[in-house]
Amino acid sequence: MKKQGILLIISGPSGSGKGTIVGQLCEKNDFALSISATTRKPREKEEHGVHYFFHTREEFEQMKERKELLEWAEFCGNYYGTPRKYVTEQLMQGKNVILEIEVQGALQVKKIYPEGVLVFMVPPNLEELGRRLTNRGTEDKETINMRLRRALEEMELVEEYDYLVINDTVEQAAEDILTIVDAEGMKCSRNKDIKKIFKGEM
């Protein structure tokens, strides 16, 4: 019998390096990346079912009503959300799934899917975060300061998370996430069949 995959919900401040690590886990470790649904128009080269699931407002609102979304939010007049179907299909096939998402959405998902594993990723300290944001060279000083303040705000919710991963190097942080997934796979709550196996019922 195939064991169900683990849903990993990763949050962390902008500049924490989440994106790089998630990319590596999908590429090297065969994690599936959750695909968001949105009502915004597809940009050039964006494909339905690859980059996003593109929907009309009416379709999206139906998905909300039918509880087909693990979380959703509205930004700049467009809906964004996580369709439950794609995620559960992957998990049922035994694949681990990653959801990279901001704090409020992450806590919504955990409520609906408590077996999900919440990981908060941070750089070693605030100075390092400032350094990384500066080195990107894409944002002015004011925006960077806003991001640093936002990081401190988000950290207020860190206690709601299951695990803290300190991203000192990409290799170590990716390794840490694999350790978490391995340990979670040994949770008794994910191995309830063991009693049946011992009783000879499986």
Add this chain to the structure above:
Amino acid sequence: MKKQGILLIISGPSGSGKGTIVGQLCEKNDFALSISATTRKPREKEEHGVHYFFHTREEFEQMKERKELLEWAEFCGNYYGTPRKYVTEQLMQGKNVILEIEVQGALQVKKIYPEGVLVFMVPPNLEELGRRLTNRGTEDKETINMRLRRALEEMELVEEYDYLVINDTVEQAAEDILTIVDAEGMKCSRNKDIKKIFKGEM
């Protein structure tokens, strides 16, 4: 600041191979083994504070009253228990501590020390357990059957445990326990200082 160690509470049926794995973790990975207190007389070569803490009945009863024991039980007219002091001293020094203990005692410890990590260790299946007990060559068929029945009884409580480790090979099982300890070290509940670090308070 030194991080506190993790208390690992390991149970599992006789023949699951707990003892071998615990020995290896203490020897190779520098885990501290919890030392029990008892009122039974020391055997030859047994040293106080090494093999056991030897106490009179009066002393032991005082320890019980003063809540100085993480768990205790009476067998064949003697008290056995786990002194909290030795365990917490090791943990405060940042050392991981192992407590190898039967199911009822393990659940007592978890109640008093919820940060403790409960690990249930089993062989891959009941046939393998029977084979291992037979291969020991120290017990007759009746005793082995009694141990197998007892194993099934203990497994009824597996859901109270945090993790299930299937001891297929000693190397893999020891590795699994190290994975669990590493992941537990990343739990947000064990890293509450991160907020202070980011706020520059540490």
